[in-house]
Amino acid sequence: MTQSLGYNDGILFVSLLYSCVDLAMEWATFAPCAKPIHKWLLVSYVCVLVFRLVHIAGSRAASAVAGDFLLDMRLKGAGPRFMAAFIWAVALPFFTFWTLLGTAWFWRVASETPQCMPSETHFWFSAFWLFLCYAWIVIHSALGVVAWVLERRVRRAEGDLRSLEDDDVLRRWGEVSQIPNFQSLSSAAGPVTGQGLSAESIKALPSAWTLGAESDSFCGECTESGECPICINDLEPGDTVRRLPGCGHTFHRSCIDLWLLRRADCPLCKRAVAAGRESGEWV
Structure with missing residues (x-):
């Protein structure tokens, strides 16, 4: 200024x-x-x-x-x-x-x-x-x-x-920790604070796996278009994905994990998520 x-x-x-x-x-x-x-x-x-x-x-x-x-x-x-x-x-x-x-x-x-x-x-x-x-x-x-x-x-x-910046995130998004003016809405005070989840709570969420060729039709069913709604790229064999419990929508894990750090809800249906002690619990 x-x-x-x-x-x-x-x-x-x-x-x-x-x-x-x-x-x-x-x-x-x-x-x-x-x-x-x-x-x-x-x-x-x-x-x-x-x-x-x-x-x-x-x-x-x-x-x-x-x-x-x-x-x-x-x-x-x-x-x-x-x-x-x-x-x-x-x-x-x-x-x-x-x-x-x-x-x-x-x-x-x-x-x-x-x-x-x-x-x-x-x-x-x-x-x-x-x-x-x-x-x-x-x-x-x-x-x-x-x-x-x-x-x-x-x-x-x-x-x-x-803490979320693994090989998958680096390959898709680069060094996100160097993004200027990024502000986390999570807090060290608890697993769910403000509007986002803490990194520990995101890691504890279930349903993260690597797609194989036989999984394409299944994931296409989950997302209707067979693409990640966040980055708009297709879910392809070899991609690491996360299927959100409760609503069942599927995303690239690197995409949805960064989303959940800012907002604790599904990008598609806006269903809220609250982190349990060991796994994600949707409400």
């Missing part, structure tokens, strides 16, 4: 510029303060400005990658990877520390030397700026949690695909 400078960025930059100029004009007035709150404000302005510029640059550099710049933890370019790492490992921790330090300093100034502020407006603006800093930290911490959850989901999907 490419980002460019917009009206909001213009407002942000003008506001920060005005605040910096105002701070510079009143710099000497802050000298009697118990803590250098004016220096804290200046550094926090610079942090926000640097973060926004890095975010825009990272988004532009990662424009070929689908998804949000900060949420995609598998950026392919060195530049986007470096900028994302800078935000998560440097900018956010430092800004969190700096905001906590500023809170302590502001409290000291408010309780010991409140008269050092150039005006009451500066005092309340500093308090409001602290609030905005905490909002910034909370929002980006939440984004970090979302990025971690998405990465964990992708890794689980890759694990499910790799």
Whole structure:
């Protein structure tokens, strides 16, 4: 998702510029303060400005990658990877520390030397700026949690695909575990979760065998057309197939296994499947 400078960025930059100029004009007035709150404000302005510029640059550099710049933890370019790492490992921790330090300093100034502020407006603006800093930290911490959850989901999907990626799947579909943006709907929490089956539950399903020449008519009966409804290729001798219990529809095993990883139902009749302890049980 490419980002460019917009009206909001213009407002942000003008506001920060005005605040910096105002701070510079009143710099000497802050000298009697118990803590250098004016220096804290200046550094926090610079942090926000640097973060926004890095975010825009990272988004532009990662424009070929689908998804949000900060949420995609598998950026392919060195530049986007470096900028994302800078935000998560440097900018956010430092800004969190700096905001906590500023809170302590502001409290000291408010309780010991409140008269050092150039005006009451500066005092309340500093308090409001602290609030905005905490909002910034909370929002980006939440984004970090979302990025971690998405990465964990992708890794689980890759694990499910790799566990099903045998010679039959490789011959028909290639390395499915390398398919970008594939998201498994299964979960390690149980055999059936969400809309898909876990890889272990799929392997436990019965009725998987390799066709022989004498099986052609039988499988043609099961699928009416003698072809796999998923890949639309004929079921031929030597193909490994799976006949779903309950409805009796037959598919290439490599096709139906990948389907069941995403949806726990028959592609033809939509009859739901629930995994039993040792075999598939259709409902």
